[in-house]
Amino acid sequence: MSINDYKGVLVFVEQRFNEIQNVSLELLGKGRKIADELGVGVTAVVPGSDISKHAQLLIEYGADKVMLYDNKALELYTTEPYTQVVVKAINEEKPEVVLFGATSIGRDLAPRVSARLQTGLTADCTSLDISEDRLLMMTRPAFGGNIMATIVSPEHRPQMSTVRPGVMTKMEREPGRKGEVVNAKIALEKNNQFVEVVSFEKEVGTKMDIQEATVLVSGGRGIGSADGFEILDGLAKELNGLVSASRAAVDIGWMPHDRQVGQTGKTVRPNLYIACGISGAIQHVAGMEESDLIIAINKDKDAPIFEIADLGIVGEVQKVLPIVIEEIKKINAAKVIEN
Amino acid sequence: MKIVVCIKQVPDTNEVKLDPKTGTLIRDGVPSIINPDDKAGLEAALRLKDEFGAHITVITMGPPQAKIALQEAYAMGADRVILLTDRVFAGADTLATSTTIASALKKLEYDLVITGRQAIDGDTAQVGPQIAEHLSLPQISYVSKFDHKGDHAIVKRTFEDGFQTIKVKYPCLITALAELNEARYMSVAGVVDANRSLEIETWSFSDIDAAPEKMGLKGSPTKVKKSFTKGVKQAGKVIEGTPKEVATALVDKLQEKFII
Amino acid sequence: MQFILSNEDLMMRDLFRKFTENEVEPIAAEVDENEEFPVETVKKMTKLGMLGIPYPREYGGAGGTYWQYINFVEELACACATTSVVVSAHTSLCASPIYEFGTEEQKKKYLIPLAKGEKLGAFGLTEPNAGTDAAGQQTTAVRDGDYYILNGSKIFITNAGYADVYIVMAMTDRAKGLKGISAFIVEKEFEGFSVGKKEKKMGIRGSSTCELIFEDCKVPAENLLGSEGKGFKIAMMTLDGGRIGIAAQALGIAQGAYNEAVKYVKERKQFGRSIAAFQNTQFQIADMKTKIEAARFMVYSAAYKKQLKQPYAQDAAMAKLMAAEVAMEVTTKAVQLFGGYGYTREYPVERMMRDAKITEIYEGTSEVQRMVISASELK
Numbered sequence: 001m002s003i004n005d006y007k008g009v010l011v012f013v014e015q016r017f018n019e020i021q022n023v024s025l026e027l028l029g030k031g032r033k034i035a036d037e038l039g040v041g042v043t044a045v046v047p048g049s050d051i052s053k054h055a056q057l058l059i060e061y062g063a064d065k066v067m068l069y070d071n072k073a074l075e076l077y078t079t080e081p082y083t084q085v086v087v088k089a090i091n092e093e094k095p096e097v098v099l100f101g102a103t104s105i106g107r108d109l110a111p112r113v114s115a116r117l118q119t120g121l122t123a124d125c126t127s128l129d130i131s132e133d134r135l136l137m138m139t140r141p142a143f144g145g146n147i148m149a150t151i152v153s154p155e156h157r158p159q160m161s162t163v164r165p166g167v168m169t170k171m172e173r174e175p176g177r178k179g180e181v182v183n184a185k186i187a188l189e190k191n192n193q194f195v196e197v198v199s200f201e202k203e204v205g206t207k208m209d210i211q212e213a214t215v216l217v218s219g220g221r222g223i224g225s226a227d228g229f230e231i232l233d234g235l236a237k238e239l240n241g242l243v244s245a246s247r248a249a250v251d252i253g254w255m256p257h258d259r260q261v262g263q264t265g266k267t268v269r270p271n272l273y274i275a276c277g278i279s280g281a282i283q284h285v286a287g288m289e290e291s292d293l294i295i296a297i298n299k300d301k302d303a304p305i306f307e308i309a310d311l312g313i314v315g316e317v318q319k320v321l322p323i324v325i326e327e328i329k330k331i332n333a334a335k336v337i338e339n
Numbered sequence: 340m341k342i343v344v345c346i347k348q349v350p351d352t353n354e355v356k357l358d359p360k361t362g363t364l365i366r367d368g369v370p371s372i373i374n375p376d377d378k379a380g381l382e383a384a385l386r387l388k389d390e391f392g393a394h395i396t397v398i399t400m401g402p403p404q405a406k407i408a409l410q411e412a413y414a415m416g417a418d419r420v421i422l423l424t425d426r427v428f429a430g431a432d433t434l435a436t437s438t439t440i441a442s443a444l445k446k447l448e449y450d451l452v453i454t455g456r457q458a459i460d461g462d463t464a465q466v467g468p469q470i471a472e473h474l475s476l477p478q479i480s481y482v483s484k485f486d487h488k489g490d491h492a493i494v495k496r497t498f499e500d501g502f503q504t505i506k507v508k509y510p511c512l513i514t515a516l517a518e519l520n521e522a523r524y525m526s527v528a529g530v531v532d533a534n535r536s537l538e539i540e541t542w543s544f545s546d547i548d549a550a551p552e553k554m555g556l557k558g559s560p561t562k563v564k565k566s567f568t569k570g571v572k573q574a575g576k577v578i579e580g581t582p583k584e585v586a587t588a589l590v591d592k593l594q595e596k597f598i599i
Numbered sequence: 600m601q602f603i604l605s606n607e608d609l610m611m612r613d614l615f616r617k618f619t620e621n622e623v624e625p626i627a628a629e630v631d632e633n634e635e636f637p638v639e640t641v642k643k644m645t646k647l648g649m650l651g652i653p654y655p656r657e658y659g660g661a662g663g664t665y666w667q668y669i670n671f672v673e674e675l676a677c678a679c680a681t682t683s684v685v686v687s688a689h690t691s692l693c694a695s696p697i698y699e700f701g702t703e704e705q706k707k708k709y710l711i712p713l714a715k716g717e718k719l720g721a722f723g724l725t726e727p728n729a730g731t732d733a734a735g736q737q738t739t740a741v742r743d744g745d746y747y748i749l750n751g752s753k754i755f756i757t758n759a760g761y762a763d764v765y766i767v768m769a770m771t772d773r774a775k776g777l778k779g780i781s782a783f784i785v786e787k788e789f790e791g792f793s794v795g796k797k798e799k800k801m802g803i804r805g806s807s808t809c810e811l812i813f814e815d816c817k818v819p820a821e822n823l824l825g826s827e828g829k830g831f832k833i834a835m836m837t838l839d840g841g842r843i844g845i846a847a848q849a850l851g852i853a854q855g856a857y858n859e860a861v862k863y864v865k866e867r868k869q870f871g872r873s874i875a876a877f878q879n880t881q882f883q884i885a886d887m888k889t890k891i892e893a894a895r896f897m898v899y900s901a902a903y904k905k906q907l908k909q910p911y912a913q914d915a916a917m918a919k920l921m922a923a924e925v926a927m928e929v930t931t932k933a934v935q936l937f938g939g940y941g942y943t944r945e946y947p948v949e950r951m952m953r954d955a956k957i958t959e960i961y962e963g964t965s966e967v968q969r970m971v972i973s974a975s976e977l978k
Contacts, residue, residue: 016501078505079468083472104498111464112478115472118434120561121434121561123433123463123465152561154562155560156560166597166599167597192508193477195505196506198493199504272593282868283940301579306575310576311589312575312576313589315585319582327587407610524614524618525610525614528648528656534605
């Protein structure tokens, strides 16, 4: 069959502990846009156990068809059974585009599927577009984020990609939206590639090492007191980060030494460093200047920290942060699935 | 126990800088290293060797310069090293790469195949699972703990919000996370031997059984249409305003960068 | 003369740099501040074969080259002079004379564990009244059956207290002067041997520098190194080699201070621009760099000559004289470039300046080096 026989967009819907993951709704939103551009439908493939309750939600978020693979053996994610399900769905549906979340499940499953189908796969995309000749243009960062590359799969179908969570936007939920729900059957084929899940445990973030944190909210002398760090802690919690401090704040005793960033403390390189009330003495800057994104809040508009910050905010930490936290809470609340 | 570790030589992307004028990557003088996740995989193999005894083969696909990575692996304690190099292999995407490496692995004996989760230059995390598929091996990716138990292993597989403990029988493939362990240094004697007595086996296309149309650029379903840099880091903007205004600007920045 | 680093040399340097960066540099300030002998670092070096780099495998060594050993000392000293002198005293002053002058039995018994790093070594020549003038040795060794009985004391002994094996010089025949000195291999467990008070020093504060005390210390006769009366020659030849180690240490200290200075002057802003933009800074940096490179060539030249078994005593003395003076000059300049910060312990340059001074003093002062250098010119 020719590649033109492949039609439609297929989205792998990921559930963990039988909760639909946000990224899957984002993919349905993006998939919807792509499908409309291509003039085709969106199919959601859901492996799991006791999952029929999710069907309407997926339709309301953009799926035209939901294929439920409800099977006790699919309750927990493992590679081989899920591969069998997705490969079967693809072989039956013949979609031109298949999207997975670039999560630890999607990035385990998608390459396995691509190799079984002998088709291309582009990892961790941050943007998807359709070209004039109907190709999926998959753009992704490479080289440690230093360059962006746009990838196409001109002669192989389906065109598959894993998509970075949090990048695509969900479509506005359309209550009562109609779609087809299929209780798909699969006879899992037992083979040597099955593994046994002994346990699956939820883990709350306990990493306390500031060098491991991807987000650091850091305070300096400008915080004014040990109690002043509470608001930093509040922001760090919202961003899944940790609180760190400058030498000044540590020397005064507001924060323990293991949280100190700088020449005599630790060198950190988080994705986001928010410097609050830190002037930016060079012994501090030496320990954090490699951070990907630096935001500085300081009431002194001539503070040297602004010279290295990507975004500098002239203002009082104790006044600005509560509003920031409130805003982030609003945004996060909007992300939570309403079921 | 026979272990094959697949490694990749990568430019140390921490050392890559953008030309502030042109915004292009400066690759000159960037040191080449063993990909960190792969090095953790090698270390895991070396620990199994220390504890239970094992024969470790390290294989890499790349240009002839990649032999340095193999020398390093040998100096750390690997027993045999193989360089897969041929023009036919060049320009491969992940599928073609995995096809080539899997074809080479079919020539080797193994109970355990270890790859890194992902390479820091490509960040795809695809080659390991694809090799497993070509070899019909069970795969456990994102491994942060590995316990050998005779004919099977008990493995900790991490997820964003938790972890699975998995029992997997040999032969199998795991993809290692850098946090699996802290890789050892080369030993001084190892460096000496890697340079004076080690013979690096070099395998070309003719040494593996694979269809040429499945390898290299030709065998790659995906093509790079264009690549571009995100541009020079702008001098930071400093804004003033009411607490509400500046807080909104901050939140906007976080959204723009996909942090929230 | 050529200095082209082989792939092996480059890999070795890479290993030494990473080791220094990860294992040595992070604790260097602490080692200095607390006068703490780097016991854990020594264990790590043992595991990697770093305490016997230039010795053959059959004697427990790693089978590397002399240059590689020297480079290791240099790289360590970039971050921590203390750690570098532990290695250099062990390798150059203890393992080396056993390798050069020991019997096969002595090599088997002592060199193998030393080169493997299972045992740590030290060297004892200096006495309260016999520093630069080695002929003033008061420590005596009297033959008594199968033993020599040693009496006396040694001072300023690097690694003392932590070392298991000591090369000790003692007078077996005072009437013969320098030719009456003999060398002995002394184990720390030998009866009558003890370690005395520890010095409080200006620099290399983590290294252990103590007195050795011999009170009717019984040393088996087979532990005589070389033959009776050869001690002074052994000591002098050992120090020739040791000087290359100290020269490498000085070179490393200078390089370390220079690296810190370059980083700092690019970051530090005064009068609205980085101080690297000022011509004074640029000229200082140029002078520092030039002198370090000159010293490096001399150190490597001496190391290669020794490696190639060519005469190197004068080269070693010149290298040490030069490198030590460069270290003093460069570290002083670095502190000056750092200004007030340079004088504080917030930054490592003040430590490096304190550490640099010893390289002009031990294993032959700069004055002794000048004597050695000119002696072969004016004979």
